[in-house]
Amino acid sequence: MPSRRSFLLAASAAAAAPSLTLQAQRPSGSSAEIKQLPPAIAALTSRRSEAVPISLEEREHRIERARGLLAKSRLNALVICTGTSLAYFTGLRWGQSERFFAWVLPATGSPFIVCPVFEEGRVRERMEATPATLPQASVTRVYTWNEDESPYALLAKALKDAGITTGKIGVEERTQFAFSDGIAHASPTLTAVSGTPVTAGCRAVKSPAELALMRLANDNTLKVYEAAWKSLEPGMTNRHVSDLISAAYERTGFPGFASCQVAEYTALPHGSLQPQVIREGQIILLDDGCVVEGYQSDISRSFVLGKATDKQKQVFDVVHKAQAAALAAGKAGAACHAVDDAARKVITDAGFGPGYKHFTHRLGHGIGMDGHEWPYLVKGNDLPLESGMTFSDEPGIYIVGEFGIRLEDDWVVTPSGGEMFTPQSPSLEEPFAKA
Template sequence: MNRRHFLLSSAGVAATGLVEAPLFAQGRGGAQMPNGPLPPAIAALTNRVSGVKPITIAERQERCNSAQTLMAKNKIDAIVITSGTSLVYFTGMRGGNSERLFAWVLPVKGPAFIICPVFEEERMRELTGNVPGGDKVHFYTWDEHENPYALLGKGLKDAGLATGNIGVEEQTKFAFSDGFAHALPAAKIVSATPVTAGCRGMKSAHELELMKLANDITWHVYEAAWKSLTPGMTTRDASALISAAYMKCGVSGYASVEVDEFSALPHGSIKPQTLKEGSIVMIDDGCTVEGYQSDITRTFVLGGKATDKQKQVFEIVRKAQAAALAAAKPGAPCEAIDIAARKVITDAGYGPDYKFFTHRLGHGIGMDGHEWPYLVRGNKQLLAVGNTFSDEPGVYIRGEFGVRLEDDWVMTENGGEMFTPTSKSIEEPFAV
């Protein structure tokens, strides 16, 4: 559950006293789905992912090789990953994050090994089909009464690494990290981010292909939704319609929808909202293709008749988005992108600093919707070819409306390149 999904959780909805519109019914996974024929623009969408190629074992082996190169460069003797996106990235294994320790450990040299409960070994061995090294991966197992953390020390000793710097990913539970530290007093627990983010931040041609497809699907789903939204729908109705559109495209996706004064809250509100003729509508989020994310935001006026102020703010945000992309050059610091966009907005009278543009310019994106590196003031990390980001400036006028434009892009040798067409105007958001 991400920050936006939380706003539409059952607990959040119950707190509002919101009653579902009869136009929509509960569908697969508890999602609200259209009850009856789909609007023509959404009905016309087709499956886009039937021929998509998944990530191969060979690609995962290349990732492990790159990780070991970065480990040597950063003086990290092994990395320990217990669950989550990085586990999938390197191994293809998907596991829950329970209180029982499961860990995939990659030493700086040699093959990886796995630590898991005895009763889970057979199941985990079934999952090693996508793991580099396959059935040659060594398992260290522990019974329920035993200390699993000591097995990390044994595995490292067997790999010739009795002491050293052990990299732990930032998403790791404190209990696990603390257990490693107590079990390995001669070792030093350090951040594995230089390795995990260092690998995941540099997208391969195959990864970019998947991300481009995810973004293209989202763009077309949003366009179909724009053609299908009508006055009287609630924002939950609109989100359900978009979910149905993603299903037509063969993917899992979601969108938060905010209206009028609630569009001035960057991540929206749980309060009931209804679309009206002339409403400012903000749609945000994306879909997943083979584990790779899109994240697009469009802001438009329902009915296509904007006020002069709305047009003016939209144009300021559009210019800020363009300025950010123009500042994207290999070797430029990440913060330069934020600075370029913020200057446009401040110079237009919507400053200073975070007064109206209340968040950073963007975030890295890939297998996670938000991941390293981040486009924010103070981040001196240099942009590199293969980095992928969101570009999402906004102006939020509390009590009135907000405008945010978000598109995803890749850093190329020649500069930043958007995955999808940008928004032309607040009245024609999908005109190219």
């Protein structure tokens, strides 16, 4: 569950530096605090050569898919400012600032870019990069604005040049308010609406190339977790564990982070800022993932060092069954809520219900270039699942004041049910044992 707890991670590490693609924030210089890497982590090696970037041809297909959805939604154009949707369609990674930057896809005609005049050189450098990433770069016009000019008036002019003077403009959902408000008032004859039917409509179903990157990200995370688990010792702090995991990710060549919660703090799904020390027999919860060519993993593992108690084992078994039930319910054509329903029934039938009493959050979220993206596996969501959609499967039972157990793996929808990218954790005492 990455993005939802990044504020905790940032607060616990004042020196943390934000990442453009990773949802959690990593403490800077973490590996420098570790004098000598444990053998299991030192044995990890770079896996970057295994990652195959998304091709220009695939991005061209995404453009055509977006045009089809624009027509279906009766939208005249799609406006994307920054973030993962921009990278998804164009390969451009552009930091968000107070200055308006946008890539615009008309329903018909060539895309165009609106940017500050002093950024034009950087834009063209990326448009002409080798290998190419920007679809239709040769016909993409760049409109520039000076600091004392309105970028929104320029956007309206560019849309007029594209033959769009009336109708609806879809705005990407994560556009900051100042930009979306400016777009909304760019022209009295144009209406700004949500662009989510187009962006989520394209991004929700993953291609084979995307699935390959996600499988690699998940496999990498699981191997990093296993190396960290082999390196843990009673007396370590939770911050030390996170530092070890950050160092492990550095060795694999993919940026990543994991939060670590211990004992009663594992009953808080998003963790705690309190310093914690690992003891034998206490639940330890690792959560988060890494990024491979822009695609994220999100895995949680709950375990103990030493012997687990009967109550801990009982709770683990229920959560394990709930995770398996959710996966089995994840068939193409089933409603999103059916996956949550299946897991919640197992937990409720075991005496940890009703509703959100101990399983306090939804079953899962879509995942891809964002740690959390459309659609969501939650009560009331009737959207049908489609083959190729990817989600987290993360049931949990949280007993406040004692402990919590969550198991989380990412998976893809198939006609016969969900297919996990990683094997389920078999037990609290041997969380990475092979089945």
